[in-house]
Amino acid sequence: MEYVSVAEFAKKQGVSERTVRNYCAVGKIAGALLVGKTWSIPADTELPQRGKHTSRVMPLLAALREQKKMQLKGGIYHRTQIDLTYNSNHIEGSRLTHDQTRYIFETNTVGVEGETLRVDDIIETANHFRCIDLIIDKAEERLTEQLIKELHRLLKSGTSDSRKEWFVVGDYKRLPNEVGGLETTPPEAVEQEVRELLATYNALREKTLDDILSLHHRFETIHPFQDGNGRVGRLILFKECLATGIVPFIITDELKLFYYRGLQHWPRIKEYLRDTCLTAQDNYKRLLDYFRIPYC
Numbered sequence: 001m002e003y004v005s006v007a008e009f010a011k012k013q014g015v016s017e018r019t020v021r022n023y024c025a026v027g028k029i030a031g032a033l034l035v036g037k038t039w040s041i042p043a044d045t046e047l048p049q050r051g052k053h054t055s056r057v058m059p060l061l062a063a064l065r066e067q068k069k070m071q072l073k074g075g076i077y078h079r080t081q082i083d084l085t086y087n088s089n090h091i092e093g094s095r096l097t098h099d100q101t102r103y104i105f106e107t108n109t110v111g112v113e114g115e116t117l118r119v120d121d122i123i124e125t126a127n128h129f130r131c132i133d134l135i136i137d138k139a140e141e142r143l144t145e146q147l148i149k150e151l152h153r154l155l156k157s158g159t160s161d162s163r164k165e166w167f168v169v170g171d172y173k174r175l176p177n178e179v180g181g182l183e184t185t186p187p188e189a190v191e192q193e194v195r196e197l198l199a200t201y202n203a204l205r206e207k208t209l210d211d212i213l214s215l216h217h218r219f220e221t222i223h224p225f226q227d228g229n230g231r232v233g234r235l236i237l238f239k240e241c242l243a244t245g246i247v248p249f250i251i252t253d254e255l256k257l258f259y260y261r262g263l264q265h266w267p268r269i270k271e272y273l274r275d276t277c278l279t280a281q282d283n284y285k286r287l288l289d290y291f292r293i294p295y296c
Helices: 006-013 017-025 059-070 076-091 098-107 119-137 145-156 187-202 209-222 229-244 253-265 270-290
Strands: 003-005 033-035 038-042
Touching (some): 003 006, 006 017, 006 038, 017 209, 017 270, 059 076, 059 229, 076 253, 098 119, 119 145, 119 229, 145 187, 187 209, 209 270, 253 270
Antiparallel strands (some): 003 038, 033 038
16 A cells, blocks of 8 residues: 655645644544554545534444443443543542442442541542533533533542532632642633634634644643632543544553643643553553444
8 A cells, every 4th residue: 555644635635734633533534554663554545524423423422322331341441441540530530440430430428447537538439520521522522611610529529628608509709729830821811822822722623632632732721710720621532522523531540740740741742642642542542442332
């Protein structure tokens, strides 16, 4: 089989090289191979049709919805709930193990002997399962302030934070905060900046992986909630990948430091975060291969 470069394929199809690379990264160009850091594309392949993806639900989203409705154990829905919840919570300091997270999901009980667990870790784990259900249900809906606040409300409901007078569950922060030692948007400016972010993002006719990562970076820079920003942000990441037909991904503990580096350097060096997320995407694709779910 004859292969061509990204530049050659882009020129032939009359699109930008960036568009071609993004299509390759999310599996939309059949047969494209990544050799080192360069994509090789079959010369006779066709460019995927441009336009909205809402006319056809991606196979993964269809499987997640079907298995959620069935409450099927041992499938992609079951695995996604456990892996996404465990890893996203663990990044933020949860002490629950992967097995404990699995046990809570499968039995709705704790069942741990001879070990002290934090109540908030257990509550937020159960709450995170509900958040994933929400993004599956609303995957194709426009990203709104209401949905973002609802994710935060679900995640933090019933925790010790929810009993603090100054901590607002399901609404924007009242006190300044920081992330990684860096200043974030002051409370009085959060609402305006979130609205501007969503307006810019939702105005994009065809969203690429880089567009979604830019949304994530800006959301974490604003840091709109008092706590829970990382988990809400990663839930939005997953949702928007489902919405645009891009294979989603889960940032694992092994990728955490690369993920943080990528967020810090995104405005100047996009490769750090992009490559980290593509690595995470490859890991999730292996799950799809195992469960025999097409990428698109």
